Amino acid sequence: MAASDPTNPQATTGGAATGGTDPARTGGTKPRGETVLRVENVVKHFPITQGVVFKRQIGAVKAVDGVSFELNRGETLGIVGESGCGKSTLAKLLMRLETPTAGRAMLEGRDMFKLSGGELRRMRRNVQMVMQDPYTSLNPRMTVGDIIGEPFDIHPDAAPRGARRQRVQELLDLVGLNPEHINRYPHQFSGGQRQRIGIARALALKPEIIVCDEPVSALDVSIQAQVINLLESLQDELGLSYIFIAHDLSVVRHIADRVAVMYLGKIVEIGTEDEIYERPTHPYTQALLSAVPVPDPKARAQREIIRLVGDVPSPANPPSGCRFRTRCWKAQDICATTEPQLVLRAVEPHPSACHFAELKQHVVA
Amino acid sequence: MNERSGPNGRTSPQGVAVDDGHLLEVRDLFVEFHTRDGSAKVINGVSYHLDAGETLAVLGESGSGKSVTAQAIMGILDMPPAVIPSGQILYRGTDLLTLPEDERRKVRGKQISMIFQDALSALNPVFPVGWQIGEMLRLREGMSRADAKRRAIELMELVKIPAARQRIGDYPHQFSGGMRQRVMIAMSLALDPAVLIADEPTTALDVTVQAQIMDLLGELRRDLNMAMILITHDLGVVADVADRIAVMYAGRIIEHADVHSLYEAPAHPYTKGLLESIPRLDHKGQRLTTIRGLPPNLMRIPSGCPFHPRCPYARQECVDVVPTVRSLGNDRTSACHFAQEVLDGRI
Ligand SMILES: Nc1ncnc2c1ncn2[C@@H]1O[C@H](COP(=O)(O)OP(=O)(O)OP(=O)(O)O)[C@@H](O)[C@H]1O
Ligand SMILES: Nc1ncnc2c1ncn2[C@@H]1O[C@H](COP(=O)(O)OP(=O)(O)O)[C@@H](O)[C@H]1O
Ligand code: SF4
Ligand code: SF4
Ligand SMILES: [Mg+2]
Ligand SMILES: [Mg+2]
Numbered sequence: 001m002a003a004s005d006p007t008n009p010q011a012t013t014g015g016a017a018t019g020g021t022d023p024a025r026t027g028g029t030k031p032r033g034e035t036v037l038r039v040e041n042v043v044k045h046f047p048i049t050q051g052v053v054f055k056r057q058i059g060a061v062k063a064v065d066g067v068s069f070e071l072n073r074g075e076t077l078g079i080v081g082e083s084g085c086g087k088s089t090l091a092k093l094l095m096r097l098e099t100p101t102a103g104r105a106m107l108e109g110r111d112m113f114k115l116s117g118g119e120l121r122r123m124r125r126n127v128q129m130v131m132q133d134p135y136t137s138l139n140p141r142m143t144v145g146d147i148i149g150e151p152f153d154i155h156p157d158a159a160p161r162g163a164r165r166q167r168v169q170e171l172l173d174l175v176g177l178n179p180e181h182i183n184r185y186p187h188q189f190s191g192g193q194r195q196r197i198g199i200a201r202a203l204a205l206k207p208e209i210i211v212c213d214e215p216v217s218a219l220d221v222s223i224q225a226q227v228i229n230l231l232e233s234l235q236d237e238l239g240l241s242y243i244f245i246a247h248d249l250s251v252v253r254h255i256a257d258r259v260a261v262m263y264l265g266k267i268v269e270i271g272t273e274d275e276i277y278e279r280p281t282h283p284y285t286q287a288l289l290s291a292v293p294v295p296d297p298k299a300r301a302q303r304e305i306i307r308l309v310g311d312v313p314s315p316a317n318p319p320s321g322c323r324f325r326t327r328c329w330k331a332q333d334i335c336a337t338t339e340p341q342l343v344l345r346a347v348e349p350h351p352s353a354c355h356f357a358e359l360k361q362h363v364v365a
Numbered sequence: 366m367n368e369r370s371g372p373n374g375r376t377s378p379q380g381v382a383v384d385d386g387h388l389l390e391v392r393d394l395f396v397e398f399h400t401r402d403g404s405a406k407v408i409n410g411v412s413y414h415l416d417a418g419e420t421l422a423v424l425g426e427s428g429s430g431k432s433v434t435a436q437a438i439m440g441i442l443d444m445p446p447a448v449i450p451s452g453q454i455l456y457r458g459t460d461l462l463t464l465p466e467d468e469r470r471k472v473r474g475k476q477i478s479m480i481f482q483d484a485l486s487a488l489n490p491v492f493p494v495g496w497q498i499g500e501m502l503r504l505r506e507g508m509s510r511a512d513a514k515r516r517a518i519e520l521m522e523l524v525k526i527p528a529a530r531q532r533i534g535d536y537p538h539q540f541s542g543g544m545r546q547r548v549m550i551a552m553s554l555a556l557d558p559a560v561l562i563a564d565e566p567t568t569a570l571d572v573t574v575q576a577q578i579m580d581l582l583g584e585l586r587r588d589l590n591m592a593m594i595l596i597t598h599d600l601g602v603v604a605d606v607a608d609r610i611a612v613m614y615a616g617r618i619i620e621h622a623d624v625h626s627l628y629e630a631p632a633h634p635y636t637k638g639l640l641e642s643i644p645r646l647d648h649k650g651q652r653l654t655t656i657r658g659l660p661p662n663l664m665r666i667p668s669g670c671p672f673h674p675r676c677p678y679a680r681q682e683c684v685d686v687v688p689t690v691r692s693l694g695n696d697r698t699s700a701c702h703f704a705q706e707v708l709d710g711r712i
Contacts, residue, residue, distance in 0.1 A: 082571040083542075190659050220426040220660065221598055225642035225653040232652065247572065254644035254653065273649060291576035292646050293601030297625050299647050300604065307580065308573045310527075311541045 033073035036208055036241050037094075037127075042067045042103030044089050048316060061316045063089040065265035067103075068342075071209065074235065076242040078256030078273070080249055080288070082312055085262040087245045091213045094243070095129050096120065107209075125155055128202035130195070132214035137198055138186040144197055145182040148172070151204040158205050171200040176230060192223035196230065203234070211243045216251060228255055249292050253277050261285045264315055264323040267342055271350030281348050281357035284324045304361065322354070330356050387455070388592050389438070389477070389560055390414040394452030396433055396616075399445060405663040407433050409616040409671075411452075412690075415560065420586060420593040422603040422624075425613030426660055431596045434613075435562050438594075439479050440469045456560075474505065478558040480549045482565040487549055488537040494548045495521070495533030501555055520551040524581060543574035547581070554585065561586070564596045579606060600643060604628065609696070612636050615661045615671040618690075622697040632699035632708035634676045670701070678703060678712050 045060035064086040071077050079087050092098040094105060096112070104111045112123050131137040138147055148168045152159045159167045169179035175196040177189075186194055195215060202210050212231070216224040232255065234240060246252050252259060259276040261269045261284065269282040280286050290306040308327045313319055322340050325331040334355055344350070345357035396408035408430045415421050423431050436442045438454055440461065454461045456476060461469060481487045489497060498520055499513035508516065514533070521529035524547040537545055546566060553561060563582060567575035583606050586593050597603055603610055603624065610627050612620040612635070620633040631637040638656040658675040661667060667674050673683040682702055691704040699707070706712045 082573060192659070221639060222426060222642060222656040222660070225644075225655040228644070229653055229655060248644075249572070250644040250646040253646060253649055277646070277649075287573060289646070291573045293576070293579070293599065293605050294646055295600040295604040295628055295640075295643075296645075296647065297604065297628060307576060309577075311543060311574065312571075 033075055033241075035070045036073050036107070037071040038104075038106040039070070039094070040068050040104045040106070042090070042093060042105065043101040044086075044093055044098060045101045059316050062265050062318060063315055064093065064100075065315075065318075067262075067265075067267055069260055069267065069270060071241050071243060073208070073241055074239050075257040076235065076244050076255055078252035078259040079243065079245045079262060080247065080252050080259060081262035082247070082288075084312060084315065086265045086315070087262060088213055090262075091129065091211045091243070091245055094127060094211055096124070121154065125151075125158070125205040126207050127209045127211065128205065128207040130198050130202050130210060130212045130215045133218050138194055140186055143183050143185060144172070144177075144189075147186070147197060148200045148204055151201065155205055167204075168200075171203055174203065174234070175200045176226075190223070191219050192226055195219060195227050199227075199230065199234070203238075206238075207240070209241045209243070211245070213245045214247070215244070217246065217248065224251070231255065249277075249289060261288065264312065264318050266323065266353065268324065268353045269351065270342065271348075275348065275350040279348055279350075279359055281345060281350075281352040281359055282324075282354045283328050283330055283356075286360050287327075324354075330354075332356070386416070387414040388417045388457065390453075390455040391434065391438065392453040392455065394434065394437060394454065395450045396430075396437055396442070396452075397448045397450060399448060403664050406666060407616050407663055408437070408452075409666070411613070411616065411618055413611045413618060413621070415592050415594060417559070417592055418586075418590050419608045420595055420606055422595045422597060422607035422610045423613060424597060424600065424603055424610055426598060428660055428663070429613040430616040431613055432564055433616075435479060435564055435594065435596060438477060438562065439473055440466075441473075441479075474501075474553075474558065475556040476558055477560040477562065478553040478556065479562040479564060480546075480553045480566050482568050488545065490537055493534045493536055494540070495535075498548075498552050498555055501552065505556055516555070517551075520555055521548070523554065523585070524548075524551045526551070541574075542570055543578060546570060546578055550578075550581065550585070554589070557589075558591065560592045560594070562594045562596070565598070566595075567602065568597070568599075575602075582606070600628075600639070612639075615663065615666055617671065617700060618698075619672070619700045620698065623695070626695065626697060630708055630710070632693055632697060632704050633701045634678050634707055635672050637707065638675075638677075678707070 042064055043066055044064040045062050047057045048059040048061060049055040050058045067090060069077065081087055089098065093100050100113050105113055107123060107126065115123050145165065145168050148171055149164050152164055169182055172179045172182060177193060177196050186197065189197065216227050219227060228251065231242065235242060244252065244255055253273055256273050258270065258272050260267045261276065261282065263284050269276060269280060269285045276285060277289065280289060287306045287308050290304065294300050310327055313326055319326050321337050322335040325335040328335065340353045340355045342351045342353040345352050347358050391411055391413050394408055394411045398405045398407055411434050413421060425431050437449065449462060456472060461472060488494065495514065495517045498517040502508045502513040502516055503510065518529050518533055521533065526532060526544060526547050540548060566582065567578050570578060579602060595607055607624055609621065609623050611618045612633065614635050620627065620631065620636045622632065627636065631640055641654040642656055644653060656675055661671055669685050670683040670688050673679040676683065688700050688702045690698050690700045692698055693704060693708060701707060703712055
């Protein structure tokens with residue numbers, strides 16, 4: 001219990017600390033900071049095979065199908081979309097836990113998909129990950145000290161042997177856990193505290209980029225805010241860049257500077273947090289926002305309700321042309337024949353992959 | 366819906382005169398779990414009521430006792446390890462806790478039915494869904510095979526499963542998550558219940574599908590004039606469908622109010638903290654306010670007010686004395702020593 005209390009100072013210290021990222025957060029202006037990661041046309045197809053002895057490929061799950069974006073220093077790029085749209089696959093590709101079918105990811109001027117050996121190890125140091133499930137992502141038989149210190153086994157130069165314990169305790173302190181709990185096991189911590197352990201492990205090698213795949217989805221409402229605040233203050237303190245994947249659009253709005261909306265393996269719209277939430281032009285983004293229940297009775301009264309029919313089609317067999325057309329209320333003939341590109345549209349200065357991109361009033365509130 | 370007519374009237378003890386007329390009322394319910402590790406006081410005096418045709422939302426974090434209360438109402442608690450030391454669950458005036466199991470079984474599904482969070486594990490994977498719905502109708506209503514099948518198709522159409530007639534032979538894994546939840550809803554409606562308990566019916570679903578299912582539940586509730594208990598941890602979901610909210614913490618109802626009043630001005634520090642800590646879709650806020658600390662360990666519930674270790678307003682009185690449920694008018698209550706002050710924004 002004691003360990004949870006030191007965490008809260010950041011919780012209540014208000015907005016001063018967000019100063020560094022403010023320009024990007026408050027306006028439609030271009031986010032500050034140089035590009036740290038440039039993802040270009042990344043594709044991941046999982047083969048579908050048939051036969052036991054002689055496996056024949058009879059198709060492919062197009063989990064990620066041509067995704068491009070840039071990530072700037074010190075910013076948070078939110079990625080939203082429904083289950084199965086390829087968010088986690090994208091995260092795994094960036095962690096090199098899956099091999100891409102095609103595409104490049106430029107980090108410090110080099111394509112990280114091409115690296116191997118020592119270079120790959122160095123890259124891994126720079127890009128770390130926090131996973132969704134704080135219950136299964138930590139080895140139950142290792143102490144917290146061993147879990148957080150494990151990256152130092154692979155990268156001994158990051159912390160000399162003698163200094164490790166101290167470094168781990170600093171990390172525990174940094175994420176708001178009691179440094180004296182270094183010898184405890186994961187089951188002795190709550191869900192929110194375990195997620196802090198996961199964050200401490202991700203920070204051990206001083207990365208520049210952290211990929212967070214649903215980092216707060218498994219947590220209780222009252223605990224989510226603590227972890228979100230922690231991620232934000234760490235970003236301000238350490239200048240981290242986050243790729244923040246979540247299906248909760250309210251959480252993403254809160255934490256992200258820019259947001260990419262994915263549907264069936266593709267980004268359909270990308271822009272600043274304001275552009276996506278206040279001025280979305282893609283019908284899917286509009287429908288997604290409209291589906292989120294809002295508790296404020298006044299805001300709900302003036303909202304326009306858009307209800308999509310049916311489910312997301314299978315990524316093994318996506319619709320021709322625009323992938324969203326089977327659920328889109330605006331679909332025309334051209335939508336079945338010509339795939340809309342993710343480009344700037346006349347209505348709004350941010351990219352949208354819709355032939356008929358247009359603003360719609362009152363989708364959010 | 367005309368299907369509603371028959372079965373309900375035949376078996377329900379509708380004739381029983383009820384003192385205060387609530388369709389369902391939980392009165393001062395206590396539930397403990399006795400396990401090897403010790404005993405956990407999971408429900409500590411829960412009271413709530415439900416009238417015909419209305420929707421009560423039960424809101425709370427995981428472990429606060431929402432599902433256990435629902436399971437006690439349904440009579441599906443595992444006893445042991447669960448023990449119910451005291452309390453009443455009145456359905457149309459009859460205390461369900463005093464009924465023998467065979468009487469209780471007649472209430473389950475037919476008077477009060479429940480849908481669960483995880484539709485996949487609640488369905489039997491080795492039987493077609495249509496057969497599962499039909500089998501229940503044959504067992505419980507004594508329908509013929511042909512009638513049961515016809516009714517199963519009707520029910521699947523009622524919950525808007527496309528091409529219901531063709532899909533009646535499909536197995537659960539052939540349906541998407543949203544469609545499976547529709548199947549579960551169809552099953553829960555099969556015996557024409559007066560009360561539907563929906564335990565986090567959309568938590569496992571995508572937001573666009575979640576919206577479809579909530580719309581469906583709202584429509585069915587209106588058309589069939591059912592009363593509904595909606596269990597959830599999402600205040601947004603509550604606001605769209607519920608008439609009243611009961612907020613649970615450590616096995617107690619700590620605040621009860623209609624949706625608008627609760628949102629406008631919470632009367633309990635925990636509710637206030639929850640409202641402030643939730644990120645909002647409709648505007649980008651500053652750093653989130655948090656509720657400090659952790660939800661309580663039910664083996665060692667804090668003395669006095671169970672929320673006191675996390676409460677920014679706690680005083681000595683809160684450590685020493687368990688707050689009683691205070692009435693604030695308009696069917697509003699709050700279990701806080703300083704309920705009125707919190708409501709008025711004075712602390
Ligand atoms: N190893 C694999 N082999 C085959 N198909 C896969 C594999 N991993 C993922 N997929 C498929 O790729 C698609 C994208 O999956 P992914 O896990 O990236 O989705 P997601 O957006 O993270 O969804 P969620 O919100 O449910 O986490 C899905 O259709 C999934 O079934
Ligand atoms: N079969 C059981 N044995 C022991 N403890 C249980 C059992 N079922 C539930 N509990 C405990 O009861 C408490 C309340 O659980 P529950 O009602 O499921 O919470 P929720 O509000 O999330 O629905 C939790 O602490 C849970 O661990
Ligand atoms: S391109 Fe056509 S189908 Fe696709 S989103 Fe736009 S209008 Fe809808
Ligand atoms: S009784 Fe005291 S501790 Fe409990 S909620 Fe009220 S002020 Fe806080
Ligand atoms: Mg995922
Ligand atoms: Mg539950």
